[in-house]
């Protein structure tokens with residue numbers, strides 16, 4: 001039986017600003033099952049980041065509820081139920097890659113042995129073995145983003161929330177990272193929530209695609225992918241891939257106000 005790990009019920013969030021209220025999310029209902037790879041796609045300002053931030057307890061909903069592993073987002077954060085990857089890698093330039101990944105573990109008081117074990121483990125998962133003593137500026141943008149994924153994996157949480165992690169990278173690097181991410185997902189069996197602007201990226205990565213529409217941010221369509229979980233980039237040439245991409249595009253078009 002599918003186990004729900006993230007559940008949003010009638011979730012709304014309105015920001016009060018000097019220019020009046022901004023309805024970032026409105027009546028969102030969504031269940032994410034264990035092991036799902038869920039992408040959130042939609043035009044700029046439709047609330048994708050806000051939704052992810054609500055799950056991560058970085059924003060508080062105005063009404064409705066979200067549960068993460070059956071807990072409130074605040075409890076889930078205390079229990080380190082998820083790792084979070086931001087748009088920019090956000091590595092400290094004065095710390096080595098290993099030092100950056102170790103930082104949250106140091107703060108939480110993990111022993112030196114445990115820190116070293118975890119750093120080695122996550123560097124292997126993102127294929128950056130041997131880079132622990134390098135500084136961020138010695139790595140390419142794609143490698144820095146992999147290091148920031150490694151940092152998010154350091155607590156070995158079951159859930160990984162990723163806010164457009166590859167948006168700033170060129171297409172070839174992005175393709176490669178997408179393949180690596182799928183391998184990592186298969187190996188670790190994590191549940192992933194992933195924000196993107198890219199239709200091919202969403203279709204290639206996801207088991208479930210949540211298409212959002214702006215003002216106020218609502219769910220326009222939820223697409224359960226028919227593609228096999230085990231896939232390589234070649235799958236993008238198939239009719240099935242094109243069909244799913246078409247449905248995403250239709251959802252985006254239907255939800256867009258074109259104002």
Ligand SMILES: Nc1ncnc2c1ncn2[C@@H]1O[C@H](COP(=O)(O)OP(=O)(O)OP(=O)(O)O)[C@@H](O)[C@H]1O
Pocket residue numbers: 015016017022023024042043044045046047048049050051
């Ligand atoms: N702290 C805040 N205060 C006021 N308004 C905000 C705040 N954070 C976000 N918003 C507004 O809420 C709406 C949703 O923003 P959000 O960043 O979630 O959208 P998004 O879909 O992730 O956009 P993008 O793709 O550009 O990152 C936008 O209109 C944004 O301006």
